[in-house]
Amino acid sequence: MKCLILIIFFMVGCGQSYNSNSPDSRAYADLPAIADPGLIPAFIVINQKCISCHTGYHSSWYNYTANVNWVNSGLAVSGSPSQSQIYKYLAGVTGSISDMPKGETPLSQSEIDTLVTWINGI
Numbered sequence: 475m476k477c478l479i480l481i482i483f484f485m486v487g488c489g490q491s492y493n494s495n496s497p498d499s500r501a502y503a504d505l506p507a508i509a510d511p512g513l514i515p516a517f518i519v520i521n522q523k524c525i526s527c528h529t530g531y532h533s534s535w536y537n538y539t540a541n542v543n544w545v546n547s548g549l550a551v552s553g554s555p556s557q558s559q560i561y562k563y564l565a566g567v568t569g570s571i572s573d574m575p576k577g578e579t580p581l582s583q584s585e586i587d588t589l590v591t592w593i594n595g596i
Contacts, residue, residue: 505517505521506537509539509540509541510539512541512595512596513540513592515588515591516591516592518588519581519585519588519589520535520564523575523581523585524564527578544560544596550592550593552593552596553593553596555589555594558593560589561589564581564585564586564589565581565589566580
């Protein structure tokens with residue numbers, strides 16, 4: 475019985491999905507519980523590039539912890555980055571003043587690829 479309890483304890487651990495002693499711990503530190511694992515890398519980008527600066531309407535994005543929230547909001551179109559508002563603005567493909575992050579360093583190709591992978595996987 476003790477062996478079974480130990481096995482369960484080690485399987486459950488502390489519930490973290492990252493190594494708290496590694497450099498990635500800072501990226502995950504301020505995240506809410508994310509319902510869809512595929513959303514986690516994209517949420518980190520969105521949290522760092524959008525939510526961290528915006529208040530008001532955009533701060534509600536912090537509560538979009540499932541893909542369905544992003545799709546229902548119209549910001550992400552399942553399987554179609556080119557039709558997703560969040561991608562178009564952050565990837566800078568609109569060519570307009572609305573491209574984000576405004577006045578900041580544009581997203582890296584790796585960050586853009588993260589968004590594409592997420593949206594394609596919805």
